[in-house]
Ligand code: ARG
């Protein structure tokens with residue numbers, strides 16, 4: 001059944017306190033739950049509705065009275081008590097079976113230890129409760145378990161008591177001083193060890209920080225701990241937000257559906273975002289840990305202290321917290337280009353994943369209007385586009401104005417469950433601005449297209465930029481901040497004078513506010529026809545159309561002071577060529593393809609320009625991905641795209657061999673490994689050079705890669721060498737085996753081993769099926785399933801779209817198999833077919849068959865929603 005945002009009603013009863021008692025055992029855990037409820041003065045009705053799923057009710061008391069079966073209604077999803085008194089104490093005893101819980105939602109067992117995941121609706125799999133985020137209560141938790149097997153007993157807040165019990169058991173009692181919604185509840189009962197530290201907050205208080213992992217992993221917790229300390233400092237300095245607890249814990253677990261979870265005081269993390277040392281983790285892994293540790297920590301204010309009224313408001317906390325973690329990562333690098341490099345990464349993510357989502361069958365506004373299964377809405381739209389929407393406030397209001405809005409938001413709403421509109425109101429009121437129209441970013445789905453035209457009047461010295469916008473049919477205009485600059489013939493920014501605009505004299509970038517369908521912006525005193533740099537820093541999540549000539553793009557690519565648009569000009573140059581080559585391959589085959597000297601020279605110049613940050617050069621040299629190219633085409637031909645892109649890579653690798661080799665050697669990072677941005681940038685450029693060199697390898701290049709593989713002192717260089725070797729299609733058996741043998745005991749590295757094979761263009765579906773027979777493969781562990789299956793379906797388009805449709809059958813088979821184990825993971829895999837209608841008819845027919853095969857099964861809500869929408873739209 002579909003749930004609608006417009007149907008929201010406040011809960012009839014509020015919960016003041018929750019006392020939970022757990023007797024933990026894998027096959028049968030007993031949960032005693034005592035809650036005090038009172039009628040909500042702001043709501044009608046006297047029925048108490050509790051959610052409950054896959055739990056067995058043992059006993060139920062209301063104000064001390066044992067209830068019989070006639071006193072309540074029990075369905076598969078709810079327990080209802082009608083005509084309840086105004087004040088109620090419920091005592092509920094239930095039983096659940098954590099070891100059988102393969103969905104990893106609720107209370108489950110991973111590698112013999114107990115963990116919970118309650119967001120969004122997992123708490124109801126632990127006990128009966130009004131499991132909705134606008135019910136906030138104070139929790140006390142008593143954990144009891146066997147002491148030898150589960151020496152560590154953790155829950156939210158502060159540890160107030162612990163001790164031994166009979167039968168080899170022990171207990172721990174935890175109290176969370178803050179009111180919270182049930183989705184932030186957590187417990188851990190496990191055999192774990194921790195790295196811990198006392199840390200001084202800005203106000204002088206000492207807090208205890210802990211990172212808990214399995215024995216043997218304490219050599220991989222430093223970076224997470226450092227990232228946590230950096231996060232705490234950053235939130236104090238940038239937003240004046242302080243840690244409100246005496247202890248803050250991070251726990252790593254190998255079986256986890258998502259990245260991590262911000263449970264109050266007890267963050268639970270996928271091991272992927274905690275464990276790292278130079279031997280096992282890449283630069284990208286280190287950056288991911290910093291971002292996710294920051295993200296979960298920042299949720300303590302944006303999510304926990306102020307939470308969501310209902311799940312339609314999810315982006316209230318997620319969009320805002322992603323924006324905060326993005327700013328944190330940028331500030332940690334600290335340089336302007338470093339910041340731009342993080343921004344370019346964000347743009348790539350949007351184009352790779354969010355724009356396609358917004359154009360496909362699962363398209364939804366940042367604040368969805370309806371859903372069948374909320375877990376399907378933890379999307380790039382809610383997270384990443386949501387972060388873009390928050391970033392636009394900062395672009396429109398300035399950093400100080402944004403901070404004022406944040407301060408007002410907390411003044412007004414601390415301790416409350418609120419809506420996206422409340423955040424917007426705080427931003428508007430704190431700055432005396434009308435942001436009514438801005439609401440459309442929350443309510444209208446799809447990626448707006450902004451078209452720019454220009455005209456220059458040499459006599460009057462006016463330069464006009466005419467901006468127009470179009471959304472989906474029937475949509476109203478968005479409020480779009482468009483940052484622009486104008487470049488002179490010398491490549492320098494012109495000082496801007498905007499007619500009717502208030503701005504600082506001499507400004508070289510101005511934020512134009514496009515609010516109507518079409519607007520003219522006139523710049524005065526422009527002495528020469530300039531080259532416009534439009535949408536600087538990607539100031540809005542839109543598609544910008546402008547008829548740039550090659551010369552203008554080259555001018556921007558060589559000179560734009562805005563690194564994001566400088567990069568963007570290169571992407572446009574590359575995309576034009578990729579589309580032409582793709583069309584040529586589709587029509588006439590792969591013979592006689594050509595790449596023009598102009599483009600090659602542009603690449604050569606940027607590659608060899610040592611005044612540019614290596615991290616920027618790497619991004620400037622990467623061609624748009626096959627997925628991003630596909631999004632530009634009306635009818636997608638994955639083989640032709642692959643052939644065209646490989647041809648370009650091959651040509652660059654051949655023609656620029658000398659320069660690539662020179663930069664390969666110039667960007668070595670000898671000495672002790674450090675994941676800092678400057679070193680990581682050098683490695684990224686060096687390894688991109690290597691991958692280009694291996695796009696057309698001769699013996700010398702192969703030897704280079706092999707040497708790097710053999711001599712690497714860190715995982716970044718080691719895995720990059722191996723990926724270059726296997727993705728170039730050169731014989732890889734021995735290297736793959738050596739890599740596996742070295743890291744067979746490191747689960748996260750074994751994931752990489754599967755992933756790099758799954759995404760190799762030489763790996764077909766038969767090879768993937770063979771890899772599934774490997775003893776290390778299992779469908780039950782989400783990281784492992786994703787590493788092999790998702791990397792094939794999502795990162796290997798030319799094989800996934802094999803003409804015979806065999807990979808679509810594979811997809812259907814594993815959506816069905818995974819659905820029986822873990823619906824959330826299965827539903828993510830189901831999304832691989834989102835864009836099926838855009839492929840050539842022969843492929844489309846086979847994709848449809850596969851979708852229908854899945855649709856014919858008995859499915860979870862999660863998968864059913866995705867498949868139904870794919871077939872309907
Ligand atoms: N709130 C978490 C985060 O963004 C995500 C958890 C979502 N989990 C889920 N099963 N839907 O960090």
Ligand code: ZN
Pocket residue numbers: 295299317318321
């Ligand atoms: Zn989050």
